[in-house]
Amino acid sequence: MPEQNGKATIELRLRDGAQLFNTLDPFPFREGDIAADAEAYIVDWARDLPKDEPIAIVIHLERPDAADKPVPDLTTAITSWFAGRAKTETHALRELFRDGRLAFAIGFVGLAACLFLSWLLTQGLEGPFARLFQESLVIIGWVVIWRPAEMFLYDWVPILRRRKLYRRLAEANVEVRLPQQ
Structure with missing residues (x-):
């Protein structure tokens, strides 16, 4: 993955924001459950990045989300998901x-x-x-x-x-x- 502004970067290319989430999760809260394959992709790439550099995650969306099916804030969803995973490991x-x-x-x-x-x-x-x-x-x-x-x-x-x-x-x-x- 490329480096961007001194940060090790993970890039995801998605059709829309909903592709990042577990399809069985109806998004009852602001953050949804990240899909297992999306999590695995992010974690696998993060393992290969230099340990001493901060991480940047860039999500390229092919199209914006439909107004009738809003997707949770992707930034909050990703950071909250991994904060929860860290808490689980603790x-x-x-x-x-x-x-x-x-x-x-x-x-x-x-x-x-x-x-x-x-x-x-x-x-x-x-x-x-x-x-x-x-x-x-x-x-x-x-x-x-x-x-x-x-x-x-x-x-x-x-x-x-x-x-x-x-x-x-x-x-x-x-x-x-x-x-x-």
């Missing part, structure tokens, strides 16, 4: 950490129980089967703690990345260009 991040804390507590208790059982049950036992039993309990304990550790170490990164992208899109300068009369 909630998802909070939920992940809340679930992670619970999973970690359960996993920690499970790990402690496995390590304790491993120690307790092998105190008087010797031989290869005792060692096998001891190591099996240790492995089970680490498997129990694996998912909570994964949640805290890795799962939050893509959510944070999406939230940052949606915030950039919510702050984008949206310009609607009508055909020259």
